[in-house]
Amino acid sequence: MKKKESSFIGFFDGYKAGNIAFSEPSLKVYKNNLINQIKNLINIIQATNEPDKILIFEKLIKSLEKNNNENIYQYILIIEAIKLFIDTNDPEIFKTNDQLLQSIKKIIYDLLNVSEKIEDSELSSLVIEIAESFNEIIF
């Protein structure tokens, strides 16, 4: 066995190399998925009687695409936008428009996944709140 030349230089060498080589993209994947889901939601809303409701989502997409960093505030923005959309719509629309229902469900499912990954009580309580209230509306 090769004896060490310095007490812990190898550890920091490896740590640095590991930091450069490693890229675990799961959160980025969720963010990209969410962006795609919201774009899909915009298309669905455009076909409804209230196409002006896409404005908030368009602004949201711009903000998400502009910001390359993954932080919880981006997810909180998504939650707030979805919450606003759900609150300002007649609950019946989600029961009659299956495309819209599935789109919102997919977004909430991805947000649940994100909050599972990020240890943040604010994010998880907001996601749980929106998921529970939407669950009450649709069931």
Add this chain to the structure above:
Amino acid sequence: MEEIQPFFEKYYLLPYAFAFLIGCVSGLAELASRYKDHPVRMLSYFSSNIYLLINGFCSVLALWFISEFDINIGSVGETEPGRIILAGLSSMLILRSSFASIKQGDKSIDAGFAAISQVFLNSADRSFDQKRSYKNLQKVSKIVKDIDFDKAQKSLPTLCLTLMKNTSIEEQRVIGKEVANLNKLDIDNFTKSILLGIIISEITDTELLKEAVDTLYDSIKLTDEQIERISNYKVSLKKIEDLKKKFKD
């Protein structure tokens, strides 16, 4: 040397016993290097003991061949102790030999004694891994339960590696990479702390890990707010899991 010769002639089985012992010790050295974090524990596994016995018997067989067929092994073979040592160490050579390599799909399988010894080594590996993993997990999770991974990820391995005097630069690099990778994983702090503990304990052992954690405790422990947040997070996780089932389809 000449004085020893009549002694071996009188007790003619003694050379075989010595060769057997040397064979076992060479096997033991190999197992100890394989399971360096718990070298004593491997002796409690059936397959490890069988492996040692096979090493011993190979050495006895080698000595019998050398003596019976008067094989010329150079000047070493002129004295009984020389023959014993050579036969004893030859078990390492015999058990690693293969006379053919059979290709099966993408794998190539060695045909020979190497394949037989590998069966026992693999079995010992599995037994060792199962018991070690279970015991290590129990010990490590207790040691690191209040540790903040973010605070400990550099200081804890650095302290342990400084205390270890025979860790090679390459081993340290591997640990450094593993810890850096761990840091980037999207998993909770407690799991990261356990994994950090396991990575370190593979090089040190759980005793040294505990000492190091105790020494650094004040600077790497979780704060009260973090503990409360983690406990809230665990409650949230349960709810998230239930809600995910409802939103999946």
